[in-house]
Amino acid sequence: MTSSYEPRTGAEHLLADLNPPQREAVATIAGPLLILAGPGSGKTRVITHHIAYLVDAVGVAPWRIVAVTFTNKAAREMRTRVAAHLADAANDVVLGTFHSICARFLRTEAERIGLSRSFNIFDDADQMAVVKRAAEDSNVDLKRYKERMLLGSISHAKSELVSPDEYARNARDYYAEVVARVYARYDELLAANNALDFDDLLLRAVEMLRDNTELREKYQERFLHVVVDEFQDTNIAQYELAKLWAGKHRNIAVVGDPDQSIYSWRSADIRNILNFERDFPDAKVVLLEQNYRSTQNILDAAHAVIAGSRQRKEKSLWTDAGEGEPVVLYEAYDEQEEADFVASEVQALTREELRYSDIAVMYRTNAQSRALEEAFIRARIPYQLIGGTRFYERREVKDILAYMRLVQNPYDQVAFGRIVNVPGRGVGAKTLSELERWAGQLDVPVWNALQIIAEQEKARTAPVPDNVRLFEEAAGRRPPASLPAQLAQRAGKHPLGSRQARALAEFSRMVDELVELSSKNTLSTLLDAILERTAYRRYLFDEFDEPEAEERWANVGELRNVAAEYDGLDPSRALVAFLEDVALISDADTISEEAAGEASGRVTLITLHSAKGLEYPAVFMTAMEEGVLPHIRSFDDPASLEEERRLCYVGMTRAKRRLYLVRAFRRHTMGMSQHNPPSRFLRDIPPELLAQRQHVADEYEAVERGPSRMRESFARDDRPTMPDTALFTGGERVRHPHFGEGIVVSCQVIGDDQEVTVAFKGAFGMKKLMLSFAPLERL
DNA sequence: ATACACGCGCTTTTT
DNA sequence: GCGCGTGTAT
Numbered sequence A: 001m002t003s004s005y006e007p008r009t010g011a012e013h014l015l016a017d018l019n020p021p022q023r024e025a026v027a028t029i030a031g032p033l034l035i036l037a038g039p040g041s042g043k044t045r046v047i048t049h050h051i052a053y054l055v056d057a058v059g060v061a062p063w064r065i066v067a068v069t070f071t072n073k074a075a076r077e078m079r080t081r082v083a084a085h086l087a088d089a090a091n092d093v094v095l096g097t098f099h100s101i102c103a104r105f106l107r108t109e110a111e112r113i114g115l116s117r118s119f120n121i122f123d124d125a126d127q128m129a130v131v132k133r134a135a136e137d138s139n140v141d142l143k144r145y146k147e148r149m150l151l152g153s154i155s156h157a158k159s160e161l162v163s164p165d166e167y168a169r170n171a172r173d174y175y176a177e178v179v180a181r182v183y184a185r186y187d188e189l190l191a192a193n194n195a196l197d198f199d200d201l202l203l204r205a206v207e208m209l210r211d212n213t214e215l216r217e218k219y220q221e222r223f224l225h226v227v228v229d230e231f232q233d234t235n236i237a238q239y240e241l242a243k244l245w246a247g248k249h250r251n252i253a254v255v256g257d258p259d260q261s262i263y264s265w266r267s268a269d270i271r272n273i274l275n276f277e278r279d280f281p282d283a284k285v286v287l288l289e290q291n292y293r294s295t296q297n298i299l300d301a302a303h304a305v306i307a308g309s310r311q312r313k314e315k316s317l318w319t320d321a322g323e324g325e326p327v328v329l330y331e332a333y334d335e336q337e338e339a340d341f342v343a344s345e346v347q348a349l350t351r352e353e354l355r356y357s358d359i360a361v362m363y364r365t366n367a368q369s370r371a372l373e374e375a376f377i378r379a380r381i382p383y384q385l386i387g388g389t390r391f392y393e394r395r396e397v398k399d400i401l402a403y404m405r406l407v408q409n410p411y412d413q414v415a416f417g418r419i420v421n422v423p424g425r426g427v428g429a430k431t432l433s434e435l436e437r438w439a440g441q442l443d444v445p446v447w448n449a450l451q452i453i454a455e456q457e458k459a460r461t462a463p464v465p466d467n468v469r470l471f472e473e474a475a476g477r478r479p480p481a482s483l484p485a486q487l488a489q490r491a492g493k494h495p496l497g498s499r500q501a502r503a504l505a506e507f508s509r510m511v512d513e514l515v516e517l518s519s520k521n522t523l524s525t526l527l528d529a530i531l532e533r534t535a536y537r538r539y540l541f542d543e544f545d546e547p548e549a550e551e552r553w554a555n556v557g558e559l560r561n562v563a564a565e566y567d568g569l570d571p572s573r574a575l576v577a578f579l580e581d582v583a584l585i586s587d588a589d590t591i592s593e594e595a596a597g598e599a600s601g602r603v604t605l606i607t608l609h610s611a612k613g614l615e616y617p618a619v620f621m622t623a624m625e626e627g628v629l630p631h632i633r634s635f636d637d638p639a640s641l642e643e644e645r646r647l648c649y650v651g652m653t654r655a656k657r658r659l660y661l662v663r664a665f666r667r668h669t670m671g672m673s674q675h676n677p678p679s680r681f682l683r684d685i686p687p688e689l690l691a692q693r694q695h696v697a698d699e700y701e702a703v704e705r706g707p708s709r710m711r712e713s714f715a716r717d718d719r720p721t722m723p724d725t726a727l728f729t730g731g732e733r734v735r736h737p738h739f740g741e742g743i744v745v746s747c748q749v750i751g752d753d754q755e756v757t758v759a760f761k762g763a764f765g766m767k768k769l770m771l772s773f774a775p776l777e778r779l
Numbered sequence B: 001a002t003a004c005a006c007g008c009g010c011t012t013t014t015t
Numbered sequence C: 001g002c003g004c005g006t007g008t009a010t
Helices: A020-027 A043-058 A072-092 A098-113 A124-137 A147-159 A164-170 A174-192 A198-211 A213-222 A236-245 A296-306 A335-352 A366-378 A395-408 A413-419 A429-442 A446-461 A466-474 A483-491 A498-520 A523-534 A536-543 A546-564 A571-584 A587-596 A638-652 A697-704 A709-714
Strands: A033-037 A065-069 A094-097 A120-122 A195-197 A225-228 A252-256 A284-288 A327-334 A359-363 A383-385 A603-607 A616-621 A655-669 A672-675 A690-693 A733-736 A740-750 A753-760 A765-770
Touching: A020 A043, A020 A284, A033 A043, A043 A065, A043 A072, A043 A225, A043 A252, A065 A072, A065 A098, A065 A236, A072 A094, A094 A098, A098 A198, A098 A236, A098 A571, A120 A124, A120 A198, A120 A571, A124 A147, A124 A174, A124 A195, A124 A413, A147 A174, A147 A198, A147 A236, A164 A174, A174 A195, A195 A198, A198 A213, A198 A236, A213 A236, A225 A236, A236 A252, A296 A327, A296 A638, A296 A655, A327 A335, A335 A359, A335 A366, A335 A616, A335 A655, A359 A366, A366 A383, A366 A603, A395 A413, A395 A498, A395 A523, A395 A536, A395 A546, A395 A571, A413 A446, A429 A446, A429 A498, A446 A498, A498 A523, A498 A571, A523 A536, A523 A546, A523 A571, A536 A546, A546 A571, A616 A638, A638 A655
Parallel strands: A033 A252, A033 A284, A065 A094, A065 A225, A120 A195, A225 A252, A327 A655, A327 A690, A359 A603, A359 A616, A383 A603, A616 A655
Antiparallel strands: A655 A672, A733 A740, A740 A753, A753 A765
């Protein structure tokens, strides 16, 4: 039993500088363990010490520990910090993201599930292309069912380990039936592409361990300890995986904070952490409540917000850092003035105590960054925008990657479709669909059809090069009839025009040559060959104007730098490794490292979601308004509202010393100007914690107060007193800034509030809106 | 096959 | 208010 281990001498330092609960968490070495770690409570420290303690003090072999995180960045940091204690032994700990660990596992065991080792990993854009095709194949109207939504449903199903069959069996409504059909076809297409999507990495790993006793027992025997970070963000598949890993020894330590669960829309299931004790009744629970990040005022304000949440495990953060400054509440006129306030306050802060890199401005939606950027440019404040178009999502980067993907796996139709006509080769949609139809007729993958065409073209234009024929005959052999050559004879003439056929044959030959070249050359050589063979630079400068083309070319150069890092590897492994890393490493990793790094000397502009896990001496949270935070899309769902609350909590707890909560009286969104009441979360913060700077709000009201009774009631900052007769009657035409035009169905008084039901044009359907928050405009 | 115009529909995005 | 995808004109 693991519990019989005695700490070795010399490892005491791993416990020495920890507070009592931290120490308990680190030194609990047997059985299930739930560590509820508040923000800034030294969570990573506890995990790394725990791992080091297992190895150093308990004598566990490092390769028998699996520690899993959500981001590569977190994994890297953890590896580094474990290495600080264990030196080289740290490299033997199985440490990585769920996805990377699974990818590696599947790569090794791929043959068991009839998968080629060279499978490609499809990212979001690839998945969209596949789901689109799947919907078309299933006769699903993409106008009516958006592929984004279909993919979301499929992804969610996979995250909950629901197979296409099971999904079809449980389909209770028409939409579910549609999804079931698309889901089934989608999986077929992935298989045909020799590809897995992100969800598959988890799903297939679970399936493989579940279905294969021998394999399961092998890994269960091996994994003496399982550690899961950010447990509140795990989905069903991930939790299942962790349980499978820990199935024999039951040493499973999970670390997380339900209050910081903000990714339910990505299938994270907060119940995993809330119900852990039900799944493991003998679990030891440790609360980390001492905070080493923020002042007490900030903690109290944040606690006041999160206390309004239902789905939580009570914990209350404290610090011995002292009260600190009050939280500042500022009410601006509009988003411009809001941004100007932030800019001028940033100037003031940096004059006294802080550097630009100490400051972050946070917002709910990316679109909000615009006004802030403009203000920062006006004020000449250097800033760094996190998010936006990511490096690996840039067109030029995706193009080159598609070439590399095709070299690794020519059956990858998504990659093929992306670059077969980039740069332009005169192969359009018509030609492609003809090609696909013909491939279907022959019942071969598109790639093979292409090879057949290449063979036929070769035979027509240059029938078997003499040198090859003579060489083979001299050696006493018949020239080998390759599969495409044989097929080419049987297939019959392809249906394409000669120009198209020649272009495709040329393309196919190029890929063949690149495949050949890649087998004995470095990655950067391969990449150079691709650039050269496609004249990609010229293509960029033809396609785009000077500065943009330069920038895109620079991105290609950057990609080459990344590829060159794999040059030391054996050519047979370099491409696989590179593509896998690229697929699994979001550049949020690299970018936020730069941005959070003090060297940047810039203010950080960042969404609340991306800010999780980061900390800054000064934090501005903007648009603290109903409709933005909480976001309007969460209004009709209590669970989503809870998540918005947690998001607010996450934002507030990023602040170390200074926290600003800013709202605007009026805000321009999507071309419309609207008034948003202050966020309900502001109301939860006790006034004594706040330094209010709202001298302006009342004046705005007076100015804005118009003839409409609606506007009058919206303009009130406190809970609006609604007239006790309904403000709208059925049949009135109204406009909502987000949902657009609609017709009032009904309006009823509910206590101090009114609920209006509106049928909106288009896909949104009927909506019930609380009138106190709904910015409806009569038409 | 490509070039532009029009209209539609809009959170968040660890892998 | 803007980007993207579809549709039509060259």
